[in-house]
Each structure stands twice: as structure tokens, then as C-alpha cells.
Amino acid sequence: MTKVREDSSQHLRAPLSVTSAEEAAFSVGIATLQEWRTVEEWGNAEGWNVGHQDASCFHGIDPQGFFVGRLGNRLVSAVSLVNHSDKYAFWGSYVVNPEFRGQGYGRKTCKAAKSHSGRRVVGSDAMPDLVSGYSRSGASPAHETVHYVGRPERATHAPAGVVPIGPDHLNAIAEYDSGCFPAYRRDFLARWLWADGHIARTRLVNGRIAGYGVIRPAPVGHRIGPLFADTPQDAEALFDALIAHVQPDEEVSLYMPDLTGSASTFFNDRGLTEQFRVVRMYEGGTPRIRADHVFAVTSLEVG
Numbered sequence: 527m528t529k530v531r532e533d534s535s536q537h538l539r540a541p542l543s544v545t546s547a548e549e550a551a552f553s554v555g556i557a558t559l560q561e562w563r564t565v566e567e568w569g570n571a572e573g574w575n576v577g578h579q580d581a582s583c584f585h586g587i588d589p590q591g592f593f594v595g596r597l598g599n600r601l602v603s604a605v606s607l608v609n610h611s612d613k614y615a616f617w618g619s620y621v622v623n624p625e626f627r628g629q630g631y632g633r634k635t636c637k638a639a640k641s642h643s644g645r646r647v648v649g650s651d652a653m654p655d656l657v658s659g660y661s662r663s664g665a666s667p668a669h670e671t672v673h674y675v676g677r678p679e680r681a682t683h684a685p686a687g688v689v690p691i692g693p694d695h696l697n698a699i700a701e702y703d704s705g706c707f708p709a710y711r712r713d714f715l716a717r718w719l720w721a722d723g724h725i726a727r728t729r730l731v732n733g734r735i736a737g738y739g740v741i742r743p744a745p746v747g748h749r750i751g752p753l754f755a756d757t758p759q760d761a762e763a764l765f766d767a768l769i770a771h772v773q774p775d776e777e778v779s780l781y782m783p784d785l786t787g788s789a790s791t792f793f794n795d796r797g798l799t800e801q802f803r804v805v806r807m808y809e810g811g812t813p814r815i816r817a818d819h820v821f822a823v824t825s826l827e828v829g
Contacts, residue, residue: 552631554638557592557604559585565594565604568621570745575779576827577742577749579721584608584828587714591615591642595635603631607639607648608828610709614813615643616829617650647708647810651826657805665807671823675779676798678769685763691719691726691738699728702735706754706820707829708813718824727767729760736760739822741768747777753822761821762792780822 557565562585566576585592588608595603605620622632652660657667691699699719700712718740719726728738737755741748750768755761769778782793783806794800804826823829 552595552597552602552634554593554595554635556590557594559589561594561601562592562604564601565592565619565621568604568623569619571624572621574826575744575746575749577744577825578723579742580825580827583714583717583721584825586717587711587828591639592619593635593639593642595631595638597626602626603635605632605635605639606827607642609643609646610707610711610829611646613646614708615646615648617648618825618827618829645810647808647813649708649813649829650807650809651804652807654803654805657807660807663809665809666812668806668808668812669817670784670803670805671781671826672784672803673779673781673801674793674798675777675801676793676796677775678765678772678778678793678796678798680769680774681766684770685729685766687730687736688727688763688767689730691728695728695735698735699738702738703752703754705816706752707824708815725768725771727764729755729764731756731760737764737819739764739768741771741778744779747779748772749825750778750780751822752820752824753780754819755821756819758792758821765792765796765821781826782822783817783820785817 559581563581566581569576587610591608592606593604594601601623603622603626606618607615608618609615620632620636650660650665651671696712696716700710700715703715704710718724721742723743724740726738726740729736737760739750739753741750750765753761753764755764772778778798784803
């Protein structure tokens with residue numbers, strides 16, 4: 527799971543002292559949607575740049591999969607372990623309120639959440655320096671994922687065969703998506719594709735879906751995810767259609783799996799640059815998907 531370390535040096539403020547009574551009162555429970563919006567505010571303070579509608583869309587996947595640690599009525603820690611299906615789950619959004627770091631609340635929250643996934647395969651994204659720790663917990667590295675950010679250059683012509691996704695496309699999009707993601711997630715896509723501010727496009731070749739993508743507003747610019755396509759050419763057409771709706775001075779970011787050890791030059795050529803990498807890891811086996819169709823994951827929070 528992507529995380530902010532409890533001893534993060536980004537915050538120089540000393541942890542609050544906690545009384546023994548407060549320590550005894552620490553508990554882990556299910557987060558409400560409003561509480562999860564607070565967690566996303568913590569994440570955005572760390573540079574996560576969570577999309578404006580992410581909480582509403584993600585929370586509906588598995589409302590029981592969002593956990594917060596509380597001292598009385600104060601939120602101090604959080605993690606998500608979202609069950610996408612009866613076979614696949616995903617860790618994300620591991621963060622501790624800066625005022626309470628270094629006191630073990632994050633680890634306790636994860637320990638309480640862990641049983642939620644049952645016997646499912648569990649995915650996560652780890653910062654490179656944390657891979658060994660995740661491995662000791664039973665997860666195995668699968669590949670790196672590259673975070674690209676920049677102000678992309680516009681195409682000189684409108685891409686052919688790219689159309690807005692309408693309700694009549696939903697079933698076909700869900701089927702296509704299930705080949706690129708380890709679960710069938712039609713209900714999630716029904717929220718994600720048409721959430722406020724989201725722009726969703728599909729590429730049609732001879733009347734058949736050859737890919738789709740979504741771009742959404744965030745505190746800083748826009749984020750693309752997912753971007754799934756049959757070929758790099760299809761992905762390029764979708765990318766061009768999505769960024770056509772972004773102002774030239776606005777940033778665009780995405781997370782692309784680097785499955786060959788040499789990330790695609792396409793995003794570099796279009797003005798995006800690599801910011802950092804995370805390592806995708808799985809516990810319980812590696813899901814079988816059309817990995818060469820994945821040009822951007824949905825998010826690091828839910829996979």
C-alpha cells in the first residue's frame with residue numbers, strides 16, 4: 527500500500543503527547559464517507575493530489591473497507607483495504623495524522639484491517655525503500671509504476687474514432703475493463719465515468735471498443751486513470767482526446783506500469799516527466815490481466 531511514514535520528515539512538529547487514558551481509548555473502526563474526506567485532506571497535504579470525487583466513488587466499492595484509528599472522537603490514522611470482488615482486494619491510503627506519528631497507531635490500524643480481505647489476492651503499491659518490509663509480510667514485487675506529471679503538448683488534429691462514453695457503452699466498457707483490472711467493477715464504473723467533472727472517452731475500431739480513458743480534476747491540475755487500450759496508438763488517441771479538455775497551463779498526471787523495465791517514451795515526448803516510482807506488490811499470487819493494455823492505472827488508492 528502506498529503510505530506516508532509515521533516518522534515523516536515533512537512535518538517537523540513534535541507528536542502530541544498522549545495520556546494513558548487516551549492510549550487505552552484508541553480504537554479502529556469503519557470510516558464514514560465524511561471521515562474519509564478528512565483522510566484525503568491529510569493525503570493531499572502530503573502531495574497525493576486526490577481527485578475531487580475520488581472519495582465518493584471509491585467509498586462505494588466496499589464501504590466496510592475504509593478504516594480509521596480514533597482517540598476518542600479524534601481521527602489519528604487511516605488505511606483502506608478494499609474488496610473489489612470475492613477474489614481480489616487492494617491496500618491503499620495508509621496515513622497517520624502528522625500530530626500523532628511515531629506512536630504506532632498506523633501499524634495498529636493496519637493490523638485491525640488485515641482480516642477484512644479474507645483469503646483474497648491482495649495488491650498494494652510500495653515506495654522502493656519499503657519493499658523489503660512488505661516482502662516480509664508475504665507480498666511479492668510484480669513491477670514498478672511510474673508517476674508522470676507535466677503540461678502536455680496538444681495534438682494538431684482531433685483523434686479519429688474517439689467518442690464520449692454514454693450509458694449504452696457501460697456494459698461493454700465494464701467487460702473491457704475486467705480484462706485490464708483483476709475484478710469486474712461495473713458498479714464502480716457507473717459512478718466513475720460520469721462523476722462530476724470527470725470526462726470519459728472510448729476508442730472505437732470497426733464498432734468495437736479498443737480502449738477507454740478517464741480524466742478528472744484534482745487540487746493540482748488533472749489526473750488520468752484508468753487509460754486502457756489495445757495498442758499504443760489507441761492509447762495515444764485517447765490521451766489526446768482527454769487532454770483536449772485541459773487548459774494549456776494546467777498539469778496532468780498519471781501512473782503507468784513499467785512492465786518492460788523501460789517506461790514508454792510517449793508521455794515523455796508529449797511533455798510529461800517522471801516524478802517517482804512505486805512498486806506494485808501482490809500477496810497470494812499475481813492476477814492475470816492484459817497488462818500490455820494498461821497505460822495508466824485508476825489510482826494508487828484502489829488500484
